[in-house]
Amino acid sequence: MAVAYAIDSAQLLQYKDKTGSNLIKLRNSNYKKILEGPRDSHILVLLTATNPQVGCVVCHEIHPSYTKVADSWFSQFPEGENFFFAKADFIDGQSEVFKAFELNNVPRAFLFSPTDKPSTIGDKQYEMINLPQGGVDFGGFFHQGVRQISGKQFQIIEPIQYGNIIITAIATFLFVLSIKKYTSIFSSILTNRPIWGGISVFFILLFITGYMFNTIRGTPYLRPNKDGGIDYFVQGQQDQLGAETQIMSFIYAVLAFSVVSLITKAKEIKNEKVHLAVVVILSAIILVTFSVLTDIFSLKSQGYPYSLIKFSLF
């Protein structure tokens, strides 16, 4: 008996081809048509938000893996074999889709199975898929899931990044060429102490201000707060934002630079009055910056009892 599907795999394939990728893009205009059955295919839906303001780290992790699995699937089953991948990204402004699912959190994944009955999204005739927490291999997760649901074996195809290879090759070639041509300049850079000193200090400053923490934890750069403003600092000694690394390394750099100037540059000034002025200004910079530093630290760590000058800024 032939069931009249509201949407069949041929139509879904058209939707997919329209986007130019292997993911069906859900829009305010089309999501009802695509998802509200009856249908003959599985549709895996990913709702995500890659806007930087949202600060969703997992979304950025999950998206390439999802695309990769979809690409691999369609490269082996170009007709889709009754399994389709769809997504909606908050960045595209298709907010009705998100409203329909009554979402407060992203990313979320849902599976719509083949059915003979029509149903709205509000009826919740779909399965929610428990996504693993961040830091895991999402590609493997989706791959395994799709294999289980579809019952078909397929391989994950790692796309070859031709662009990267070409860029690397050209860059290497240019680099070697320029070394060959400007040997003397390169050797003078290589033996230039201030440059090496600068590089060393730069890396030290990055590392002691939690750069690795940001990389490993994938902390957001900034965080919007309840009052609608933006937080540059989060409370707590075991936590930080991306912006904090930049602010703190700047503060440390100012302090270190002032100390170095006090030691090396100030004594070269012969005029005593100018010398005094420079020394007093540098000392004042150190005092003020250090005060700001302790104030920021008291903000991070409640109950820190010491401060130099209290600024009401924080």
Next chain:
Amino acid sequence: MSSYELSQGTVNNIQLFLKGLILILIAGAAISSRLFSVIRFESIIHEFDPWFNFRATKYLVSHSYYEFLNWFDDRTWYPLGRVTGGTLYPGLMVTSGTIWHALRKIGLPIDIRNVSVLLAPAFSGVTAYFTYLFTKEIKDSSAGLLAAAFMGIAPGYISRSVAGSYDNEAIAITLLMAAFYFWIKASKEGSVFWASWAAVFYFYMVSAWGGYVFITNLIPLHVFVLILMGRYNKKLYAAYSTWYAIGTLASMQIPFVGFLPIRSNDHMAALGVFGLIQIVAFGDYIRSQVPTNKFKSVLAVSVVLIIALGILGLVGLTYAGLIAPWTGRFYSLWDTNYAKIHIPIIASVSEHQPTAWPAFFFDTQFLIWLFPAGVYLLFQDLSNEGVFVIVYSVLCSYFAGVMVRLMLTLTPIICASAAIAISKLFDVYLDFSEYLQSKVVVQETSSEKAKEEISVTTKSKNHTVFGLISKLTVISTFAFYLYLFVYHCTWVTSIAYSSPSVVLSSRLPDGSQNIIDDYREAYYWLRMNTPEDAKILSWWDYGYQIGGMADRTTLVDNNTWNNTHIATVGKALSSSEEVSYEILKEHDVDYILIIFGGVLGFSGDDLNKYLWMIRIAEGIWPEEVKEKDFFTANGEYRVDDQATDVMKNSLLYKLSYHRFVDLFGGKQATDRVRNQKITKEPDLNIVEEAYTTENWLVRIYKVKDLDNAGRDLIQSSKFEKESIAGVKRRVQKRPELDLRE
């Protein structure tokens, strides 16, 4: 100069006296600031690992050294046991054992516990002295004294060396600084003597702490960088060859290390540089014999070729299995996601988390911003020793950023660099010789306390009051920062690093201190009320403490050598009763010990560590234990009535909340850690409660024996409950119905 009242000899003597006095005072300050915990609580071993070290030390002093090395411990990792003598770093135990014996010899029989408790503070004084020597080699003795003072009180080091923190790090940092000092001395003078001392301390370090790999890689890296900079000389050759040969042979004498130095990738850099320096030395010799222009390029090409061949050979041998690949902990330093995916047991340890910036400031206060300044200043007059400090700084900053615990190895170099910066500043601004022409020498020594080699240059400048003011400005502000630093360090030490964590303390509403001693209460109960061969199942965190304080056999402990065994315990705790009972019986478990903080509000309890147990178990049995089953549909970790069924049926959940509702006597039962309401008494059948401590922090359950009628335990306990309820059953039904509404 000598025309004044004091001769050069007297000045030197005064300097020596002052330096000695200052160093003794620094040692005194270092030791006394580590005694907070002894004064507040008592002379007690802290935390977890120290309990094992203490237990091993007791074994060492009651047995012979060889028995200690051959010690097979059948009271841990039941039923596997542990080859303890061959899998520990004996340096710490041997050190305190030696001290204990020496004190007895001179008629001071001190309890081994007190030796152990006070070992770390005592060694911190020695560390300060070696930091002084180290920094003195880099700059001068005034920088050295500053560095020693910083090192003595910097919280970054105190964190691992307070009294009672009887851990490998307690002596390892001392040995680290000693080895580095002797290495600097050796490379500076090209002396075989100093290089041998560096090797001796390297050996001592290998015997004491796994972190010795840091020295194994840092010294070769220093040499390698120097060779790249074209700073190779014969002194470097003599120092490195001596250190490497003696140090490697010596380190292989430690049973736990054995043949690792020639078989593991962690040590290959040292071997490679050893080979490289031979070739460079050979090339250097040839060059001195046959001066040709072509030679340089031939040398360059051959060096590149040999490095390439070496790396290829290394890769080949690793693939062939002749060389062990890098250890997991080493990988996790570079590929920061490695541990999370492949070895959850490493990722689960809080010490292995990355460091946020406040931790650096918390641990070193203003030294942290003097640190880059000091490193930059070293570039101005770049010496071979300076290169060492720079390499150490950059590399270790990275490590400390990746893992909190490596903050410990960064602290010495922060102290040294900051001391160099401050001392350079003071060299410029504390020089009042121009204003006090008549009493130059005397004033210098007493005001600066200990400055060597002051070059008194009589300048023909006009000294106005402006110069004086500028000097006073800088000095007064920095004197204030130093003053503040001392307060900061004392505050941090007192507030953050002086808790034994075996005994907790809290403040009552009226401000008085309340000591929570539940751990020891529970361990003492085990010791007194259970058979001597009872097997206790607990999560691995408490293995060492149970072994040390309760003296009972454990299944897993903090040694974590066998991941599968830990996963077994994780599975037993995270499965349903039927599954768990099988595992418990297979492993002869008599008692289960869990930590529950829901009554007290103690957030480090087992339910909060639960996800790690589940993850580790899932790593071995992905089909039977699934992390996602413990999360609600919304992805939340809940323990109240919205918790998933898998969560509610898991053993640890039941053990935690058994009788929890009763405790509140009809009022709303709230878990104070997770702030969730518990409404239902879990149905517990396979174990019975044996003991719960005063604040419910530790709960001990006895595993029931097999049923004598051959039923499974759930049936039999159901039957028992019903037969006890017996007559009352009808009466009880009513309120139950009400509850369901």
